[in-house]
Amino acid sequence: xxxxxxxxxxxxxxxxxxxxxxxxxxxxxxxxxxxxxxxxxxxxxxxxxxxxxxxxxxxxxxxxxxxxxxxxxxxxxxxxxxxxxxxxxxxxxxxxxxxxxxxxxxxxxxxxxxxxxxxxxxxxxxxxxxxxxxxxxxxxxxxxxxxxxxxxxxxxxxxxxxxxxxxxxxxxxxxxxxxxxxxxxxxxxxxxxxxxxxxxxxxxxxxxxxxxxxxxxxxxxxxxxxxxxxxxxxxxxxxxxxxxxxxxxxxxxxxxxxxxxxx
Ligand code: 13P
Numbered sequence: 001x002x003x004x005x006x007x008x009x010x011x012x013x014x015x016x017x018x019x020x021x022x023x024x025x026x027x028x029x030x031x032x033x034x035x036x037x038x039x040x041x042x043x044x045x046x047x048x049x050x051x052x053x054x055x056x057x058x059x060x061x062x063x064x065x066x067x068x069x070x071x072x073x074x075x076x077x078x079x080x081x082x083x084x085x086x087x088x089x090x091x092x093x094x095x096x097x098x099x100x101x102x103x104x105x106x107x108x109x110x111x112x113x114x115x116x117x118x119x120x121x122x123x124x125x126x127x128x129x130x131x132x133x134x135x136x137x138x139x140x141x142x143x144x145x146x147x148x149x150x151x152x153x154x155x156x157x158x159x160x161x162x163x164x165x166x167x168x169x170x171x172x173x174x175x176x177x178x179x180x181x182x183x184x185x186x187x188x189x190x191x192x193x194x195x196x197x198x199x200x201x202x203x204x205x206x207x208x209x210x211x212x213x214x215x216x217x218x219x220x221x222x223x224x225x226x227x228x229x230x231x232x233x234x235x236x237x238x239x240x241x242x243x244x245x246x247x248x249x250x251x252x253x254x255x256x257x258x259x260x261x262x263x
Contacts, residue, residue, distance in 0.1 A: 005209050007225065007252045008165065008232035010042040010126065011239025012067060012094065012213075022049040023056060025242065030058050032246035036253045040232075042092055043239075047081050050089045065092030065126065068100060071113035073121070083114070083121040093118050096152055097128045098171045108151030116155035119164075126165040126234070127152045128213070129192070133172035141170075142191055149195050158200040162207035166192055167234040173214025175236060182223045185212045189229040218247030225255040 017025060022045050033041065037060075044065040045053055054064055066089070070080035086093060094100075095118060096111035111127065118125040129148040131141045145168075153161055168188045173180050180188075189210045197205035212224045213234030224230050232252065238244040 003206070003228070005207065005231045006038070006040050007256055008040045008042060008209055008211060009245075009249050009252050010044060010065065010092070010167075010211065010232065010234045011245055012044045012097075012234060012236050013046065013239060014067070014099070014236060015046060016240055017045065017049060019049050019052055022046075022053060025240075026053055026056055029242045029245065030061060032242040033061055033249050034246070034253070035061050036249060036256075038256050039249055039252045041249055044092070044094060047086075050086070054089050063091045064089060065094065066090045066123075067094050067097065069093045069114065069118065069123070071110070071117035073117070083117040083123055087121040087123055090123060092126055092165070093123045094167075095125045095127050096148065098130055098169055098174055102132075102171065108148060111148070111152045112154045115152055115164075119156060119160045124163055124165065126167050126211070128167045128169050128234070130169040130171055130174075130188075130214075136170065136172065141188065145188065145191055146195055149192060150199060153196075153199065158204045161196060161200045161204040165209045165211060165231075166196075167211040167213050168192060169213035169234060175215070177215050179215035179220055180212070182227060185224055185230060186227050189227065193229055216248065218244045218251065221248045221251045222255065225252050226258075 042063045042065045044067050066086045069083040069086050073082050073084035095114045100106045115125050131144040135144050192210050193205050196208050209231040211232040211234045212230050216233045216235045217238040
């Protein structure tokens with residue numbers, strides 16, 4: 001089957017920007033980022049800024065995503081914001097980001113419930129998977145990816161998996177400046193797609209988008225985006241700099257144009 005997957009560039013702002021700062025930043029970003037219909041650009045600001053940004057946002061250029069969402073739609077869960085509350089605001093939600101797993105001790109069971117809650121509420125989940133340095137050095141990368149994928153996707157149908165996004169984010173590459181080598185990314189994204197095929201069939205494997213995340217910037221983005229099995233980037237630090245983020249979107253557009261001319 002032909003690869004028609006749309007390249008996604010997603011900016012995870014993490015715990016940065018107040019509402020006022022986010023508004024100013026978005027204004028600059030909208031000037032810097034070209035309108036490229038063939039690239040899907042997603043912004044993932046903190047939950048407090050989602051509402052004001054949704055009003056300000058140029059919907060021809062950007063889509064919104066949440067960094068997290070709770071799996072119970074409503075109830076006595078102090079401090080939580082549910083997928084049901086996010087559904088009218090966002091297209092996407094991150095699930096199982098390594099910072100949720102490692103700083104907040106969220107396990108695969110929680111990720112599975114959040115995946116299910118996201119699709120139940122019509123939000124497309126971006127499931128984050130990836131090994132720690134210790135796990136890589138111990139030769140456990142594939143085992144970790146297998147465990148996180150099979151648990152995270154457990155409650156979804158093949159159709160729901162097809163519409164989902166998986167982000168390969170090796171923990172050792174996040175926020176360290178030490179990005180994975182393209183061949184490491186290629187091996188991991190190929191393995192992930194094979195796992196999806198094994199669990200959900202060829203159609204789901206052909207449609208699911210697999211991103212790379214971990215110290216992506218405007219200089220290295222091209223080396224990941226030009227890999228056949230890599231459908232985009234999940235960008236942390238560099239998404240807080242509008243020059244760099246706009247540069248990554250332009251790189252994605254160039255890669256897309258090259259793919260079209262090769263067909
Ligand atoms: P950095 O791009 O800062 O390494 O962060 C990656 C990430 O965690 C995106 O979700």
